[in-house]
Amino acid sequence: MGKYILALDEGTTSVRAMIFDEMGQVKQMAQKEFKQYFPKSGWVEQDANEIWGSILSVIADALSTGEIDPKEIAAIGITNQRETTVVWDRHTGHPIYHAIVWQSRQTADICRQLKDQGLEETFKSKTGLLLDPYFSGTKIKWILDNVTGAREKAERGDLLFGTIDTWLVWKLSGGSAHVTDYSNAARTLLYNIYDLSWDQELLEIMGVPKSMLPEVCPSSQVYAKTVSYHFFGEEIPIAGIAGDQQSALFGQTCFEQGMVKNTYGTGCFMLMNTGEQAVHSKTGLLTTIAWGLNGKVSYALEGSIFVAGSAIQWLRDGLRMIKSSPESEEYAKRVESADGVYLVPAFVGLGTPYWDADARGAVFGLTRGTTKEHFIRATLESLAYQTKDVLNAMESDSGITLKKLRVDGGASMNDFLMQFQSDILGVSVGRPTSSETTALGAAYLAGLAVGFWSDQKQLAEIWQVGKAYHAEMAPEVRSQLYRGWTKAVGATRVFKN
Numbered sequence: 304m305g306k307y308i309l310a311l312d313e314g315t316t317s318v319r320a321m322i323f324d325e326m327g328q329v330k331q332m333a334q335k336e337f338k339q340y341f342p343k344s345g346w347v348e349q350d351a352n353e354i355w356g357s358i359l360s361v362i363a364d365a366l367s368t369g370e371i372d373p374k375e376i377a378a379i380g381i382t383n384q385r386e387t388t389v390v391w392d393r394h395t396g397h398p399i400y401h402a403i404v405w406q407s408r409q410t411a412d413i414c415r416q417l418k419d420q421g422l423e424e425t426f427k428s429k430t431g432l433l434l435d436p437y438f439s440g441t442k443i444k445w446i447l448d449n450v451t452g453a454r455e456k457a458e459r460g461d462l463l464f465g466t467i468d469t470w471l472v473w474k475l476s477g478g479s480a481h482v483t484d485y486s487n488a489a490r491t492l493l494y495n496i497y498d499l500s501w502d503q504e505l506l507e508i509m510g511v512p513k514s515m516l517p518e519v520c521p522s523s524q525v526y527a528k529t530v531s532y533h534f535f536g537e538e539i540p541i542a543g544i545a546g547d548q549q550s551a552l553f554g555q556t557c558f559e560q561g562m563v564k565n566t567y568g569t570g571c572f573m574l575m576n577t578g579e580q581a582v583h584s585k586t587g588l589l590t591t592i593a594w595g596l597n598g599k600v601s602y603a604l605e606g607s608i609f610v611a612g613s614a615i616q617w618l619r620d621g622l623r624m625i626k627s628s629p630e631s632e633e634y635a636k637r638v639e640s641a642d643g644v645y646l647v648p649a650f651v652g653l654g655t656p657y658w659d660a661d662a663r664g665a666v667f668g669l670t671r672g673t674t675k676e677h678f679i680r681a682t683l684e685s686l687a688y689q690t691k692d693v694l695n696a697m698e699s700d701s702g703i704t705l706k707k708l709r710v711d712g713g714a715s716m717n718d719f720l721m722q723f724q725s726d727i728l729g730v731s732v733g734r735p736t737s738s739e740t741t742a743l744g745a746a747y748l749a750g751l752a753v754g755f756w757s758d759q760k761q762l763a764e765i766w767q768v769g770k771a772y773h774a775e776m777a778p779e780v781r782s783q784l785y786r787g788w789t790k791a792v793g794a795t796r797v798f799k800n
């Protein structure tokens with residue numbers, strides 16, 4: 304057995320290859336950002352071939368910089384930005400359109416039409432999801448409706464659909480495996496999360512031929528082996544797949560019912576493990592599959608925030624207020640407060656609990672005294688306020704009052720944000736020693752499948768808190784600040800272009 308597990312973490316903005324040892328420690332990593340395309344207002348697309356090329360390059364980089372022989376890799380786990388949709392020709396392997404990213408709003412009209420036909424409850428009752436452009440189903444329909452000749456090709460069985468996990472396994476296996484796992488299938492709006500099958504009625508409504516869809520498998524099993532020419536002469540088992548948010552839940556070892564994690568990446572996603580029970584939300588949370596493991600499926604409740612770290616990237620790239628995302632912390636700490644400024648980053652609409660595809664971003668409370676520092680601070684604070692909206696929904700749906708929140712993801716490295724998060728929630732926040740829990744989850748799933756780790760108990764023993772934050776804010780200040788946020792979101796939703 305090799306000494307390491309390789310996790311491929313294909314996020315919204317970058318790909319990472321992370322090589323873990325048996326203690327879950329990072330032996331080596333390589334990362335590469337890739338291009339985002341914004342062809343129209345609210346649309347977000349990527350080039351699936353560029354993602355594939357970037358994956359090959361980070362694998363090579365991690366192995367060569369770490370001087371690791373590919374033979375030492377016992378298995379590969381894949382975790383991915385979810386919902387992002389690729390449709391490609393099964394004969395040539397060429398995508399027929401850009402990958403439509405989960406954040407993209409180009410299917411808002413399709414969702415509206417389906418809602419007008421009174422179909423929301425049909426989708427919700429089978430998939431646990433809502434009719435929002437976020438999910439893959441309407442994105443597939445959009446590609447079939449808008450790319451010349453696509454529908455005919457799909458009906459002839461010439462096209463394949465995949466989320467990014469499926470695309471990468473297909474490429475790594477030389478086109479021999481067309482698979483996904485339960486956690487990714489659960490995000491398509493086409494998969495029945497209760498009877499665990501592609502739902503014929505939903506496929507017909509959406510006009511998606513079943514022949515396009517991947518086989519749905521557990522999250523931990525050997526799906527295929529790498530073709531040797533993509534892996535330096537080695538055939539390595541690809542043995543774990545999970546959507547990045549479910550993978551982070553697994554990497555945080557939230558194995559027990561009621562355990563919660565929040566990941567601050569491009570977006571921000573809070574998931575609660577609800578065990579073998581699928582909990583139905585009354586407050587705009589999603590019911591989803593956490594993972595399939597040991598012959599069982601575990602479910603989760605999820606709150607999805609569309610814009611979190613990407614608001615910080617916008618400060619960097621759009622407004623050019625900062626040179627790097629971590630620099631936001633320094634600016635935020637230079638002022639005592641945001642001085643009444645609220646920024647609502649509804650750049651692609653709002654997710655949980657509002658589900659408003661047409662909302663767009665806004666800033667409130669500007670005065671002549673507002674400085675760049677206040678603006679940056681208000682942007683960071685918006686991540687914490689959105690998280691509070693989600694936690695309120697989660698506590699109300701689950702009946703559980705949270706005492707501690709496990710956090711991870713790029714923006715969780717921001718100490719100012721984590722302290723403010725703890726303050727505004729009135730809950731302790733714990734960041735583990737490894738903030739790379741998304742990749743770790745996929746590594747764990749792959750390692751379990753090949754016997755690299757024996758069981759979940761062994762994994763739970765590895766988790767350690769790296770830094771803890773405790774609420775220091777006076778309750779009346781907390782309430783007053785949050786009241787301001789609630790008013791700002793409400794006002795944002797009234798204004799429509």
Ligand SMILES: Nc1ncnc2c1ncn2[C@@H]1O[C@H](COP(=O)(O)OP(=O)(O)O)[C@@H](O)[C@H]1O
Pocket residue numbers: 313314315316317567568569570611612613614615616628629630631632712713714715716717
């Ligand atoms: N120290 C920081 N403070 C605030 N935001 C940060 C910081 N470091 C990274 N980010 C943000 O986190 C995101 C990257 O996190 P990551 O977990 O890699 O995201 P993804 O998996 O979605 O690509 C970026 O949007 C970036 O702006």
Ligand SMILES: O=P(O)(O)OC[C@H](O)CO
Pocket residue numbers: 314315316383384385386405546547548568569570571
């Ligand atoms: O890229 P992230 O880490 O923000 O995750 C994206 C989510 O999977 C979208 O559902």
